[in-house]
Amino acid sequence: MRVRRLTAALAALGLVALAACSSEAGDTEGSDPSVEVPEEVEFEEGTTMAELAEDGAMTVGTKFDQPGFGLISPSDVPEGFDVEIAKIIAANLGIAAEDIEWVETVSANREPFLEQGRVDMVVATYTINDDRKEIIDFAGPYYVAGQDIMVEAGNPLGVEGPESFTDIRVCSVNGSTPAGFVQENYPDADLTLFAEYSLCAEALKNGQVDAVTTDNVILTSFVSQDPDAFELIGNPFTEEPYGIGVPKGDDEFRSFINDVLEESFEDGSWEAAWDATAGAITDTPAPEPPSVDRY
């Protein structure tokens, strides 16, 4: 199957328009990494790739409240590293960024949204693990985070690591691996669970909780945005390999995404995506990309 897509000129116009929009909105992040969309793409008939390319559009689940990874902008389009990774994958299907429908996924509804077909893929600080692999499949990883702890600036309670969970009020998110870690290892902890991390950050600011626990990169972005309020302990105690969630059993689509990821590691687009988003917010250079796990 051969699918003709937008001309390069139109795609370029779209990118120019997007760049103009974000600077008007007072965007302080790095420059738009501008993924190029090929004019023609070719896929085997009957595959998810052929269907999506034929539609010229796709639906992506991502976070809307996590600075640096997926944060909804004033123009109602999410921005962040996960968003850029999704755009790279879409571009390889011949789909331009403006033809992606973004759907907010929170930690607890990522598997259900994939199962129900509400999204074609999920790129949302999504840890690859065996429990989730029973329900969905993962391409990747494209980044490896680690669970950490954020406290009030100055760390007044002297929190050092997870052992402090027995003595403090800690906040995390329903359906997340960090919440699971606390429940499993510190079952008596005073754990508050919200739907989204921004609500935990607010609760910490208001003094309703003493700490927020989730992946270090999510917390670092919150700290960077409000260093007078928050501080990161900076002592990660788990490994959280981020994958792209796809419907269970779609091995061709998973393998295609793995190819795209590996290519993006090689051609610099992965690094450009990092530098323009999470890297810019947290002022950290791109790490070495991880090895894709083609299980």
Ligand code: GLU
């Ligand atoms: N990476 C962890 C997870 O997938 C925490 C971040 C999140 O909840 O999105 O559960």
